[in-house]
Amino acid sequence: MNYLLILLIFIYVALMLIVGYVAWKRTNSKEDYLVAGRQTNSYIMALSYGATFISTSAIVGFGGLAGTNGLGILWLVFLNIAVGIFLAFAVFGKKTRKMGQYLNALTFPEFLSKRFNSKFIQYFSGLLIFCAMPIYAASVLIGAARFAETTINIDFNIAIIILAVLIGFYVIYGGIKGVMYTDALQGSIMFIGMLILLISIYWMLGGVTHAHQLLTNMAPLFPESSKITGATGWTTFPKTGSVFWWNLVTSIILGVGIGAIAQPQLAVRFMTVESNKELNRAILVGGIFIFVATFSAYIVGALSNVYFYQTSGQLAIQAAGGNVDKIIPTFINSAMPTWFTYIFLLTLLSAAMSTISTQFHVQGTSIAYDVYGSLKEHKQKYTLTVTRLGILIAIIIAVVLAYILPSNIVAQGTTIFFGICAAAFLPVYICALFWKRTTREGAIAGLISGTAISLFCLIFTHKKEAAGLGICKLLTGQTVLFSSMPWPYVDPMVIALPLSFIITIAVSLLTKNSTEDNEAIDQMFAEGDVE
Numbered sequence: 001m002n003y004l005l006i007l008l009i010f011i012y013v014a015l016m017l018i019v020g021y022v023a024w025k026r027t028n029s030k031e032d033y034l035v036a037g038r039q040t041n042s043y044i045m046a047l048s049y050g051a052t053f054i055s056t057s058a059i060v061g062f063g064g065l066a067g068t069n070g071l072g073i074l075w076l077v078f079l080n081i082a083v084g085i086f087l088a089f090a091v092f093g094k095k096t097r098k099m100g101q102y103l104n105a106l107t108f109p110e111f112l113s114k115r116f117n118s119k120f121i122q123y124f125s126g127l128l129i130f131c132a133m134p135i136y137a138a139s140v141l142i143g144a145a146r147f148a149e150t151t152i153n154i155d156f157n158i159a160i161i162i163l164a165v166l167i168g169f170y171v172i173y174g175g176i177k178g179v180m181y182t183d184a185l186q187g188s189i190m191f192i193g194m195l196i197l198l199i200s201i202y203w204m205l206g207g208v209t210h211a212h213q214l215l216t217n218m219a220p221l222f223p224e225s226s227k228i229t230g231a232t233g234w235t236t237f238p239k240t241g242s243v244f245w246w247n248l249v250t251s252i253i254l255g256v257g258i259g260a261i262a263q264p265q266l267a268v269r270f271m272t273v274e275s276n277k278e279l280n281r282a283i284l285v286g287g288i289f290i291f292v293a294t295f296s297a298y299i300v301g302a303l304s305n306v307y308f309y310q311t312s313g314q315l316a317i318q319a320a321g322g323n324v325d326k327i328i329p330t331f332i333n334s335a336m337p338t339w340f341t342y343i344f345l346l347t348l349l350s351a352a353m354s355t356i357s358t359q360f361h362v363q364g365t366s367i368a369y370d371v372y373g374s375l376k377e378h379k380q381k382y383t384l385t386v387t388r389l390g391i392l393i394a395i396i397i398a399v400v401l402a403y404i405l406p407s408n409i410v411a412q413g414t415t416i417f418f419g420i421c422a423a424a425f426l427p428v429y430i431c432a433l434f435w436k437r438t439t440r441e442g443a444i445a446g447l448i449s450g451t452a453i454s455l456f457c458l459i460f461t462h463k464k465e466a467a468g469l470g471i472c473k474l475l476t477g478q479t480v481l482f483s484s485m486p487w488p489y490v491d492p493m494v495i496a497l498p499l500s501f502i503i504t505i506a507v508s509l510l511t512k513n514s515t516e517d518n519e520a521i522d523q524m525f526a527e528g529d530v531e
Contacts, residue, residue, distance in 0.1 A: 004338075004339065004342060005152065005342045005345075008342050008343075008345075008346060009346075012346050012349065013166065015185060016166065016182055016185075016353070017169065019178070019181045019182050019185060020169060020178045020181075020182060022181065023178035023179075023180075023181050023182075024178065027178070038101065038271065038272060038273065038274060039272075039273075039274055040180060040272040040273050040274075040278070041273075041278060042273065042277075042278040042279070042280075042281035042282040042285065043184065043281075043282075043285060044180055044181065044183075044184045045180070045269055045272060045273050045278060045279075045282050046281075046282035046283075046285035046286040046289065047183060047184040047187035047188065047285065047286075047289065048179070048180040048183035048184055048187065048269060048354070048358075049266060049269045049282070049286055050085075050187055050285075050286050050289035050290050050293070051183040051184070051186050051187035051190060051289075051350070051351070051354035051355070052183060052265060052266060052269075052354055052355050052358045053080070053084060053260065053263075053266060053290065053355075054190065054289075054290065054293040054294060054351060054355075057136075057139055057140055057143060057355070057413070057414040058293065058294055058297055058351070058414075059143070059194070059293070059297045059328060059347075059348060059351055060143040060144075060146065060147060060325055060328050060329065060348065061139065061143055061324070061325060061412075061414060062076070062252070062256075062294075062297060062298065062301075062414075063297035063298060063300060063301035063327065063328045064301055064320070064324035064325055064326070064327040064328055065252065065301065065324060066297070066298040066299070066300075066301030066302045067301040067302060067304050067305060067316040067317060067320075067324070067327040067328075068226070068316070068317050068324055068327075069231075069244075069248055069252070070231070070233060070234035070235065070236070070302055071215075071234060071235050071298065071299075071302050072236075072237045072238065072248055072253075073248065073252060073253065073298050074295070074298055074299075075253045075257075076252060076253045076256060076257050076294065076298070077290075077291065077294045077295050077298065078257075079253065079254075079256075079257025079258065079260075080256075080257060080260065080290050080294055081287050081290055081291060083257055083258060083260060083261055084257070084260040084261060084266075084290065085283060085286045085287045085290055086283060086287065087261065088260070088261050088266070089270075089279050089280075089282055089283045089286065090279070090280075090283060092261060092267075092270070092429075092433065093270040093279045094270075094276045094279055095433040095434070096111070096267060096270040096271060096433065097270045097271055097273060097276065097279065098276070099111070099115070099432075099433065099524055099525075100270070100271040101271070102523075102524060103115065103524065105271065106271075106365075106369070107126075107264075107268060107362075107365050107366070107369055107370055108125070108129075108264035108267045108268050108362075108425075109121065109122045109125035109126045109129070109264070109366060109370040110122055110369070110370060110374070111267075111271070111432075112125060112425075112428060112429070112432060112443070112447075113125070113370075113374075115432045115443075115524065116428075116432065116438070116439075116440045116443045116444075117440060117517060117520070118440045118443065118444060119374060120444060121428075121440075121443060121444060121447060122370050122371075122374050123370070123371055123374065124444075124447060124448070125264075125366075125370065125424075125425070125447065126366040126367060126369075126370030126371040126374075127366070127367075127371060128420075128424060128451060129264050129362060129363065129366040129370075130363050130366045130367040130371070130394070132417055132420050132421070133359055133362065133363050133366075133394075133417060134363070134394070134397045134398050134401050135401060135405070135413045135416060135417060136359060136413055136414055136416075136417035136418075137356055137359040137360065137363070137394070137397075137398040137401075138398045138399075138401035138402040138405055138413065139405070139412075139413030139414055140352050140355050140356050140359070140414075141160055141163060141164070141352065141356060141398055141399070141402045142160075142325070142402050142405065143325060143348070143352060144159070144163055144348050144349060144351070144352030144353075145159035145160045145163065145402070146325055146326060146329060147328075147329045147332075147344075147345065147348045148345065148348075148349075150326060150329040150330065150333060151329065151332070151333060151341055151342075151344075151345050152345065157403065160399055160402050160403065161399065163349075163352065163353070163356070164395050164398070164399050166353070167353050167356050167357050167360065167395075168360065168391070168392065168395045171357045171360045171361050171364075171391055172388045172391050172392065178357075179357045179358050179361050180269075180272065182353070182354065182357065183354045183357070183358070185350075186349075186350030186351070186353055186354040187289060187350070187354060189346055189347055189350045190289075190293055190347050190350045190351050190354075191289055191292055191293065192347075193343055193344055193346070193347030193350075194292055194293050194296040194297065194347065195292055195296065196340065196343070197296055197300055197332075197336075197340075197344065198292070198295070198296035198299060198300065200335075200336065200340070201299070201300050201303050201304075201307070201335075204307065205306055205307065211303055211306065212235060212303075214306045215234050215235055215302060215303055215305065216233065216234070216235045216236075218233075218234065218305060218306065218309060219232070219233030219234065219235070219236070221309070221315065222234065223315070223317075226244060229242060229243040229244040230242020230243055230244035230245050231244045234302050234305060235302075241485075241486065243485070243486075243489050246486045246489035246490055246491075247464075247489055250489075250490055250491035250493070250494045251415050251419075251464075251491040252415065254491065254493065254494060255415045255418055255419045255422070255491050255493050255494075256414065256415055256418050258422055258426070258493070258497070259415075259418030259419055259421055259422035259426075259493060260418065261422075261426065261429075262421045262422050262424075262425040262429055263418070263421055264362055264366075264421070264425070265358045265359060265361075265362040267429070268362070293351075297328070300328065300331065301316070301327060301328060304316040304319075304327060304328070304331040304335075307331065307334075307335055308331070308334075311334070316330075316331070319331075319334070332344050356398070359394070359398070360391050360394045360395055360398070361391060363390070363391070363394035363397075364387050364388070364389075364390035364391030364392075364393070364394050365387055365390065365391075366390075367390045367393065367394070368386045368387040368388075368389065368390030368391075369386075369387055369390075372386060372390070373386065373387075406468075412464065412465075415491070416458065416465065418493075419454060419491060419492055419493035419496070420451065420454045420455075420492075420493075422493050422496075422497055423450035423451070423453060423454045423492070423493055423496035423497045423500050424447055424450040424451040424454065424500070425447070425450070426450075426497060426500075427446045427450060427497070427500045427501040427504045428443045428446045428447050428450075428504060431443065431446070431504055431505075431508070435508075436518075436521050436522070436525055437508055437509075437513075438504065438508045439507070439508045439511045439512065439513050440511075440513070440517070441507050441508070441511040442503075442504050442505065442506075442507040442508030442509075442511060443504065443508075445503050445504060445507040446500050446501070446503055446504030446507070449496075449499065449500050449503045449504075450496055450497070450499075450500030453492070453495060453496035453499055453500065454492045454493065454496040457492030457495055457496060458492050459471050459472060460472045460476075460480065460481045461480055461481055461482055461487055461488065461490075461492070461495075462480070462488065462489075462490070462491065462492050463479060463480050463488035463489060466479060466480050466488075467479050467480075
């Protein structure tokens with residue numbers, strides 16, 4: 001490493017520690033630690049939400065997938081903005097903020113628990129988040145560590161430890177304020193880095209139109225193995241109903257695009273602002289940030305094929321040694337000047353740290369506050385120290401998983417978590433905000449069924465996970481239960497989400513809330529009405 005890199009890393013780490021210290025000094029209560037005292041301004045909230053949303057999974061994992069799957073993945077950018085920002089902030093965010101403040105809810109599981117007057121929902125949701133999120137956190141850690149390994153030749157195992165220790169410092173001590181303050185700083189770095197990268201690749205390849213025409217002309221070079229499954233090129237959509245189409249549309253575009261709205265770590269952001277005006281102001285900032293970060297990553301991933309073919313006669317996946325997660329890092333190291341490689345290292349560090357810090361915080365609060373702290377015999381014993389211990393456990397689990405998970409896991413780990421969250425939480429979350437008639441029994445049925453069906457599909461029907469786990473093969477002698485098209489390639493969320501909705505609604509219609517519950521619900525909705 002030369003002096004420039006050492007200087008940049010020193011400044012970056014110093015800023016993170018300073019911001020973490022400021023957050024620690026401003027954290028004086030449980031409400032400060034969990035929802036930032038409900039006083040966060042729109043700029044910090046929007047950048048924190050966006051930086052949490054856009055991790056190394058989006059840049060390295062999904063950017064790499066754009067290199068192998070093509071520009072059809074740009075539909076995910078549309079859903080990220082339309083659903084993940086506009087619908088989330090303008091519709092879900094306002095109701096969540098108002099109702100969450102009325103209920104005095106400090107976490108997403110507690111919000112659902114108090115809405116339906118069910119401690120079981122809080123326990124179950126907390127356990128689900130704590131058990132399911134580690135694969136997502138580990139995926140993000142891997143993405144950042146792989147880039148550090150490729151860029152500055154630091155050992156992958158050492159990079160994992162350094163990242164975990166640094167992030168752990170300001171999350172454990174600063175709480176959600178430490179997370180959001182550093183997110184805002186990291187989000188600013190990410191925005192600049194991704195914008196420079198987007199402009200650079202178009203400049204290298206002769207402009208927007210010329211670059212895309214070159215990529216279009218490379219269609220005959222698309223791998224035969226992908227063409228057999230329905231791919232048609234990097235700038236065209238795959239054949240409708242083909243294996244390639246089902247993987248792209250259901251797992252990547254819908255799985256992440258829709259799943260984002262039910263992410264616990266994102267939903268809690270709505271409860272950190274003081275008013276709906278802050279949410280309105282945040283829409284523009286968040287929308288622009290998400291567009292630049294995701295659009296840039298996917299365009300660069302796809303167009304890297306043109307660059308590598310012109311310079312080495314290889315496709316991007318060949319230049320990356322067959323590892324999708326190395327396409328973006330390999331392009332940066334090959335095509336960009338050294339100074340930008342270092343800037344982009346900070347960009348990826350920011351993307352990783354902003355997301356992982358929130359993941360660690362949510363995991364820690366889920367197990368410490370929503371599970372341990374809400375148990376009657378432990379309620380009086382709950383302190384912030386317990387939450388900090390929960391965060392430490394979450395960090396250790398993520399580090400262990402980062403060492404044992406296979407390659408090419410970054411994007412897959414993200415889609416698995418997003419899919420489970422969508423199936424388990426989205427029906428209950430929507431009904432909690434917009435349908436008074438939803439009963440406690442209906443919410444519990446939807447939560448359990450969404451989780452159970454998702455896990456069943458991951459183990460027995462979706463080929464990518466079922467083949468890797470081997471449980472279906474062990475029990476039935478088949479890789480998947482249903483081998484006829486399209487079932488082995490339909491993402492679990494596409495099956496589990498509508499079934500969970502149907503079960504939530506059906507059970508609610510078959511059961512009734514008590515008179516006392518109905519009066520409380522009427523008051524919640526009156527307080528939760530958006531101005």
